[in-house]
Amino acid sequence: MSGTAPARSAAPDRAAAPGRTSAAPSPTPAASPGPPERLPVGTIGSYQVTEHQFVFVDRSRAGLGPRVLPTFVRYPVIPAAASGRLARGLFPLVVFAPGYTQCQSSYATLLRAWASAGYVVAGVDFPRTNCHVANPDENDLVNQPRDMSYVIRQVVAVSGRPRGFLAGLVDPARIAVAGHSDGGDTVAAVAANTCCHDPAVAAAMVFSGAEWPPMAGSYFRAATPPILFVQGDADTINPPADSVTMYQADTTGPRFYLDLFGQGHVPPYESQVPAALVVARVTVEFLDRYLADQPQAAAAMRQDADVAGVATLVSGSQAAP
Numbered sequence: 001m002s003g004t005a006p007a008r009s010a011a012p013d014r015a016a017a018p019g020r021t022s023a024a025p026s027p028t029p030a031a032s033p034g035p036p037e038r039l040p041v042g043t044i045g046s047y048q049v050t051e052h053q054f055v056f057v058d059r060s061r062a063g064l065g066p067r068v069l070p071t072f073v074r075y076p077v078i079p080a081a082a083s084g085r086l087a088r089g090l091f092p093l094v095v096f097a098p099g100y101t102q103c104q105s106s107y108a109t110l111l112r113a114w115a116s117a118g119y120v121v122a123g124v125d126f127p128r129t130n131c132h133v134a135n136p137d138e139n140d141l142v143n144q145p146r147d148m149s150y151v152i153r154q155v156v157a158v159s160g161r162p163r164g165f166l167a168g169l170v171d172p173a174r175i176a177v178a179g180h181s182d183g184g185d186t187v188a189a190v191a192a193n194t195c196c197h198d199p200a201v202a203a204a205m206v207f208s209g210a211e212w213p214p215m216a217g218s219y220f221r222a223a224t225p226p227i228l229f230v231q232g233d234a235d236t237i238n239p240p241a242d243s244v245t246m247y248q249a250d251t252t253g254p255r256f257y258l259d260l261f262g263q264g265h266v267p268p269y270e271s272q273v274p275a276a277l278v279v280a281r282v283t284v285e286f287l288d289r290y291l292a293d294q295p296q297a298a299a300a301m302r303q304d305a306d307v308a309g310v311a312t313l314v315s316g317s318q319a320a321p
Contacts, residue, residue: 099181184209232263
């Protein structure tokens, strides 16, 4: 039996009065569809998080051979309660660069926190410096900024497809980069070096990073996006002077320096020490301010960053600690 309801017979028309024409009933106007629904961004734990791995291969750079870039994407699960048409480009994108001989999985807790707040987070494992490489080559760092830009383009392209894991989720106008250690050096080049500046990047976060001397080009010679520098003041691998140098040189865009008291190179980004919780909150609020266009997040950054004995935040004309 067909699932279509049987047609009903039309009721007979009433006879028209002599000398008069019966008027056709006015059609009921169709209801206008409401605007596409947008979903909130900005609070850690607002969304459940799911994950998917892509393997992007960049064959465009002559002399380097194929650059194989495993990219692990964490993104918010659309709540069942969301109704109606969802807008395309629901969430901002953050692309993350791990440190030397590190993989993005080492930072899983922090990256999941960002995704749970309403961000699509893509962690890249670089081809010659990741945790699985038997003979890593730190000199390859000079090629990593373009790896980041390639991954940005690929994730945006995947989101632009009509269907698939990320279809419609990424807003191509709201993109940030973040990275730790050599990944921070990579991000500093993407945001602020003439060699590799990516105009798609609207904000950047540099964790215990530095200007990488072999990188071609010049740092902080042109306008930069808003940048948050995060640094442990007991870091002996990338010492505070490296982050202070960049903060002082960054005079064109909004700049922030989060100082983590007594912290070394790794724990604030890969563990659950108190400073790591500050990093999670302040980085989300920075993203809220500069990717999600929430002016009130600036005050929240200051409040959550100033924790006695743990951290403090300076910005703008304020000197770094």
